[in-house]
Structure formats: C-alpha cells, structure tokens
Amino acid sequence: MIEKFILDAVESLGVKVDYAEVEIPKRAGQGDISTPVAMSLSGKLKTQPRKIAEALTLALNSRPEIKTMFEKIEILGPGFINFHLKSSFLYERLNMLYNNREEFLRVELGFGKKVQVEFVSANPTGPLHLGHGRGAALGAALANLLTAAGYAVEKEFYINDAGRQVSLLGKSVFSAYHLLFNSEKYPMPEDGYRGDYVEVIAKDIAETYGDSLLNRDFSEVSTIFTDYSYKKMLKWIEDDLSAFSVTFDRWQSERELFDSGTVRGSIDLLRQQGYIYDEDGAVWFRATAFGDEKDRVIIKSDGSYTYFASDISYHIRKFQRGFDECINIWGADHHGYIPRVKAAIKAAGVDDSRLTVLLVQMVSLLRGGVPVQMSKRAGEFITLSDLMDEIGADTARFIFLTRRPDSQLEFDLDAAKAQSAENPVFYVQYAYARINSIFNKANERGIQTKSMDINLSLLDKPEELQIIKKLILYPLIFENAARAREPHRITFYLQELSGMFHPYYNKYRILSVEGTEETTETLMLTQARLILCESIKTIIEAGLKILGVTAPERM
C-alpha cells in the first residue's frame, strides 16, 4: 500500500521504476517504515539524494491518505525517507484484527491457482530418517502457507514401489525369514536392507505362512515378500508422518504409472517429438537438447526401465493433470537430477519455470558433542520416529523450520533435550498458553470484551504500540514468506512476537490486581489490554498452524 504511494510520488518526478524498496528500520528514531528510493534515484536523476527526498516528501504529503496514516514524514541521513505511523491508524488496524480476523489475515497471492507440492516420497524400503523429517516439515508448512495465501494446493507422496529397491527389500525379508527357521539357504543380499524392521516383517510373514515358503525359489514367492514388505513399510511411514502431523491428499504409485500405460504413453509422446533414440541396445532420452549435460537412458539394454523413465512420465502427467505450478522437495543429494527432469517436461512442451525444486540439505546428528555415525547398511540410524520419541514432534518440527532449507542442519540431540525447558518452540507456545490463562482468569471474574465501544487508545505504552506494529506487520511477513516459499520466516516472526509479549506481561498487568477496587477506568484499560492479548493469540495461533505446531491451551 505504502509502496504504491511512493511509486506514485516517484512517477510525479517523471521517472519510472519497477518497485520501491520499503523497509522496517531497525533502530528507534528512524520511523516505522522507511524507503531509500531517493538514494537509488540520485544516479538516474543526477541530483542530490536529499533534494529528491524533499521533492518526494512534498508529493507524498499532498495526498489525503498519507495524512490519515502518518504522523509525519521526515528525511534523515543521506536521504532516507522515514514514515511515522499515526497511533490512530494503529488502533484502527488492531480493531480490524480483533473484529474481523479473516479479513485481516487474508492474503491473496494465489487466486486459486493450482499448485502441487510433492514431498517426502521416501522409498518404502526403510523407516523415515531425519532428512525426510526435514522435508516433511518444510513440505507441510509450505502447503499450509500456500493454501492460506489463496492457492489450491495438493500434497502428494510419490511411491517408488516398482523396481529394484522394493524387490531388494523383499529379498532381504526373504533372507530374514530363512534365518528365523535357522536356514541359511538364502543369505542376505550383498547390498540388502538390515535393521530390525526387516526381521519384524519376516516374523509377520512367518506367522501367516509358517515355514511353508522355505523351500521355494525367491521368484516364486517374490510377490508375497516384496509386496507385503513394502506395503507394511508404507504403512509405518504413513503412521510416522501422521504422528508428525503430516498428511497427504494423494499417494501416487509408480507401479500404477507402468500398469496404466502412462509411462509407455509418455515415451511415445517424446518419441514422436524426436527426443528418443536407440543406441547400444538401450533407449535414450535426448536430454542434451534441453540443457542437460548428457543424454539419459530410459530403457536399459536388458529391457528394464530406469527410474528416470517413470519419473519423466510422472512429471509430465503432473502438468497434464492441470497444475499451474509443481513444487518438488528433494534431498540435496538429488540435485544433479534437476536438469534431466526439467529437460523432460520441456520436451513435452511445458515451460520448466513451472517446476520448482526445493532442496533440503542433509541433517547430521550430534550426541554428547560427537557426530552420530549413521550407517544404513548396518541398520544403525536414528529415525524420525526415534527423534520424535526423544524430543517430541513439536520441537522437531519447529527446529526443522528454524533453518533455511539450503543450509546443512546439525541437530544436537543433547541440546534439544537439555534445552527442552528453554526451547524456542516452548517460548512461543508458552506465550499462547499464558494468554489463554489470562482469559480463564478474566472469565472467572466476569470481565467481558465483547462490547463494541472499547477504547483502544488506552494502549499508549511504548511496549503496546510496538506490539501493535508487530501484529499489523504479520500479513506482510506472511505474504513474503509465501512468495519466497520460505516458511521459516514465520518461525522467526513468532519468536520475535513472543519476545515482545513476555516482557510486556512481566512489566504490566493485563487484569487489575485481585482485591483492588475496580473502577470504570481500570476496567476499560483491562478490556483494551485483553483485546491486545487476544490479537496476539490470534496471530500466534495462525502462525503455528502454518508451521504445523500445536498451540496448547495450557502448559
């Protein structure tokens, strides 16, 4: 809004710019909002920044809206234009937040555009690890964020249930099954899956079938072992995710893509376009035509498909299903895969800017200051489920969302546990619970805030004005987070807001001291402060909901 005013003012000087920088100054005395446009313009206009700033201020002051919003506009330093908000404007916004929160919280960026967020998509061959947890936290938060910003979002999990990996799981379970009966006829494959869960599945099968499958060849019983195992695994994955408050709208099976002929269809499509050729007994996709560094095999010389074959088809189909934009969340170790997938959709005539791949970097663990070695082969690793048992889902989720996805995350288990009393997530939740508790007290005393004529201008303490400013900033933070696809901005905002509430709570009383005489004056102040608290609660609740962290009524 303010940006538009500035742009208009700039235009009145006869220059056009694409956007005006608007910032929140860090220091007191520099206003509530500021812009450095005068400085960036000085080169173009060949005029001193201060002169430009003066001209802009003049233009701005001539608008009536400016007069109602701002106390004053001043020029400071080399040419910063600083805006000081009128407190009446603050009260007006606060009133809107309190009385019409939907309207206040509404941010319309998506206009119903269809977006798919595909995330986790872990192979159903083992439990979810911490990297998956990070991806899950990000994906779910991003989906919440975009939904709240007006996009039609679908969350999808892609199941790699075809191919070598699930078959290898089946073989590993087959081997474990033999061991249960002290048979060594079927040793564990070289690169097989170890770990307790393989045994657990084997026992399941042994319960159903007894030893009747012992003297069979794997090829005869592969369906039993492979299918049962990965489905069981998938169930566990779903349970873990659900314990982590992560749900999906759709689970897309890779097998289904093969069985329904979708994969074949996509390959035919690309063949017609001339991007498929045969060489050395294999079938290749001409990825180099679209910027990838080499062409890629999609059908191996032994006739089997590569993972990439179904992936091509999967991604092409996403866009055929009508999504305007698709967001994939991948582990950073897959980054080399991006050019070929983008190449595939480009070959199908889809603008590749409609596919966004967000990479989450690796998660490493620290216990007692020492890195925890994780070896999948030896079956030694801390799973997402272990982590939740150890530090709780909320804490895990909050910590994942307190880091930028593209920085490596070092998870110090001792710190996360030892900190548990002073954990950032509790700090925010505590603010929420505290406010709730105030309202319980207020109810006991029969204090109402529903009457319409509450005088918000009683909120005139510096702390109160600061909190109101922070509150009315939320839609902007939210919008920027959605635009940048960075939920972690919400996390930081919530910590800052809570960091304003707790000191305020400590310094001032919301309710008057019990036993003192209640006058009209004290009652009105109490009511005004209750409205402030209610508004803080609303914003914390909205923010935590985006993050997928619970907002406890009591702690």
Next chain:
RNA sequence: GCGCCUGUAGCUCAGUAGGAUAGAGCAAUUGCCUUCUAAGCAAUGGGCCAGGGGUUCGAAUCCCUUCAGGCGCACCA
C-alpha cells in the same frame, strides 16, 4: 577434474528484492515468584560477517578468485 549448497558471537542459526550503529536463542555471570503460569523477566559481556580483489553514494548480501566443509557427477534409486 566438473557442478550444486554452505562458511556470520564459544555453540546452533536469522539477516526481509544492496541500505542507516550486525541480530536471536543456547552457554556464562548477577538479580526477580504471598499479585494474571518463573517453560518467564531484567542486567552484563561477547563479532577483521572464512581470506583477497572488484562493482557503487553504500556490500554479510551482487561479480571474480582462493581456502574450508557437505553433496552430486551410472544402462542405481
């Protein structure tokens, strides 16, 4: 060797499309509970933003380069 990501306080990390004097939490020290939840508050210390060049009114942020760490470079997924 090539490509991608990262390097900010003792530790874990923010830093909003280049802006004003660099931010938070943890850890450390000292205070504050007969009053709305002490999972809280107040106060103190802590920095050549990895190094070096450049771009400009202005750089943690953009470009080049060096160093360090991580991850990729299959007819594996």
